[in-house]
Amino acid sequence: MPTEIAFLAIAEAQQIYHWLPAALELARRPDVSVTILSPSPVLLDLVAHYDPTGTLKMEHLRRPFFGADTLFRQPSRLATLLLNAQRLSHFPLLVTTEISSAALRFVPGFRSRLILIKHGAGDREGGYKARHSAFDLTLVAGEKDRRRMIERGLCPPEAVAVGGYAKFELSAPPQRFFSDDRPVLLYNPHFDPRLSSWVRHGPAVMRALETLQGWNVIVAPHTKLAGRVAPIETTAPHIRVDMGSRHSIDMSYTMSADAYLGDVSSQVYEFLLQPRPCLFLNLDRRDWRNDEAFAHWRLGQVLERVEDLPEALTRAPDLQPGFVAAQKAAMHDSIDQCAIPASVRQADLILAFMQGKA
Known part of the structure; x- marks a missing residue:
């Protein structure tokens, strides 16, 4: 049986760039099945743009009756999670970049393990919330976030690891947005x-x-x-x-x-x-x-x-x-950068966690 891993696409489009490289890398590994779960056709289309060979499985979640479907407006994350909790619990491991998924811990019978890929690498205190402690493993971009997560009691040292900043792997090239050469x-x-x-x-x-x-x-x-x-x-x-x-x-x-x-x-x-x-x-x-x-x-x-x-x-x-x-x-x-791409490092950390080695 292949190892089943699901990635949640229930946040706005900017967060996709932080987990998608790891999802693509995992899907290329032998005996690993990666499913992208989303209530949004718009977000699934964006994911598919970066996956032309179809290595990822796409699954439409049930959609709340309220809420828009655009790149930057999605229905309530909490409503989406509660509406689909039974389906989500089918997967032994869920990976996400948003901390609303911590609410799944309060759903009766939910036993899936949760991995957070912390999006962004900024300094604002708002990036550290109590809900971070609900995740079994947190992957951060660099030592700064790992240090701060531990100092704030949000993660024990063994539950937070540096995986780099995979968004860099999907970055657009420099472009000209003006007709002249002014800086x-x-x-x-x-x-x-x-x-x-x-x-x-x-x-x-x-x-x-x-x-x-x-x-x-x-x-x-x-x-x-x-x-x-x-x-x-x-x-x-x-x-x-x-x-x-x-x-x-x-x-x-x-x-x-x-x-x-x-x-x-x-x-x-x-x-x-x-x-x-x-x-x-x-x-x-x-x-x-x-x-x-x-x-x-x-x-x-x-x-x-x-x-x-x-x-x-x-x-x-x-x-x-x-x-x-x-x-x-x-x-x-x-942001820890090394010769090994962040997507590979994150994929290795996720698989090691599933095998009980993280």
Whole structure:
């Protein structure tokens, strides 16, 4: 009998990129059967795009009566889990990137083992929640997350392992999004209303970007922010706004931009796959220097006034050499990269866990 493993696709599309490489790798292994479970034809179509040879089994879960079906809007995860709990329990092992699946632990008779591939590699404290403790094994991108998960009592050391960042294996290549050769600034605000530079200061930020000289700008907020605020609009010809598309989640923008402007999004670590200038907006003037939730703000200039953006961009090339060592060290701690692809490492860890060796 083949080893049966199921991957849950019940979250928005951006999370698929964090587990799909491992699912594809496992499906290529002998005597392993991998099923993708989702209530969404849209998400299953996205998965199939990366699986042209059909190595993965696709299964439609029962869908709640309410909730949209788009890349960035899905029905309630909890409702989906409860509606399909009996079917999910058929699989001895479920792999997911979202912590809502911890609710399955409270379903009578549910005995499947759960593996979490923690998506993202950021510093925000919101990435560490009590529900993480419900998983039998958690795979993280780097030593930073492993250390923090253990320190917070969310995982015993034997239940959390470093598997790398498999999303890099599906990253889009650098692309041209503008007709001229001006450098490109990526503005990537986060969705957390307490921390986002857009929620409180959006109009001021947009005015600064619209009057920016010598740069093209991509405004690509976190897709959760795009779903919670009014559409960001501008007539400025040097600004491209993306409120949610494949480009906004497949690293098209982080691979193509020359400089990064943000607040607390973990996408800064995707941008720093190649060291480049980073700028961070501290428009609420937080005391951040000794707060590990803002550790990435040490990797570039921190601006307390959006009016300082033009001058900061002018200084960025000269200042960047002084940030390169810190950027590389932060990347090494946040995302463990080695010659073995993350998908292979994650697949090995999952199979070892199933065989009782993890």
